[in-house]
Amino acid sequence: MKPKPASWAGLAPRAADDEPGVPLRALDELRRKVGTLSDASCALLCSIPTRAQAFGAAHIDAYAAQFSAIERLRAKPANWSAAPVTAPDSARTDAAQRGLIMLLLAGVPAPTLMLLNDGTVAAFWRRAEAYASMDFDADGEFAWSAANRGNVTSGTWTGGALPAPLHAVIDI
Numbered sequence: 001m002k003p004k005p006a007s008w009a010g011l012a013p014r015a016a017d018d019e020p021g022v023p024l025r026a027l028d029e030l031r032r033k034v035g036t037l038s039d040a041s042c043a044l045l046c047s048i049p050t051r052a053q054a055f056g057a058a059h060i061d062a063y064a065a066q067f068s069a070i071e072r073l074r075a076k077p078a079n080w081s082a083a084p085v086t087a088p089d090s091a092r093t094d095a096a097q098r099g100l101i102m103l104l105l106a107g108v109p110a111p112t113l114m115l116l117n118d119g120t121v122a123a124f125w126r127r128a129e130a131y132a133s134m135d136f137d138a139d140g141e142f143a144w145s146a147a148n149r150g151n152v153t154s155g156t157w158t159g160g161a162l163p164a165p166l167h168a169v170i171d172i
Contacts, residue, residue: 059109076088129148131147153166
């Protein structure tokens with residue numbers, strides 16, 4: 001399914017529990033910067049008014065750049081590198097959109113995206129001697145791993161609070 005332009009109907013400029021007149025800058029920035037989203041990503045993004053806090057412009061810019069990267073990955077043909085690789089399908093790119101929104105809502109720094117040989121879109125963070133990655137699997141269960149000074153931990157994440165070992169590496 002081709003992504004459609006984001007539908008912003010029903011999104012309030014502030015969170016329901018905010019003081020009157022306090023804008024939720026994240027909504028204004030995302031409205032302006034995110035061009036296309038899948039239906040599931042639109043639905044998740046519509047939950048922002050009741051779940052998000054005001055994010056800084058640099059934080060939103062970093063995520064907007066990764067949404068743009070997903071659009072570039074959509075255009076990758078099969079066997080786009082020297083190795084036999086699969087092009088990402090819409091289920092995988094839609095999962096990546098959902099994953100990015102979930103990470104944004106978790107309040108963590110934006111990752112850098114990469115495309116795996118099987119067409120899965122993945123994210124990674126590199127911090128000093130630490131490295132973390134997350135695969136945005138189409139089933140909504142995102143496999144992650146985190147390595148910090150030789151200690152490696154892994155698991156899956158489906159939303160909400162990030163697992164503590166992953167969060168610790170991302171926030172170094």
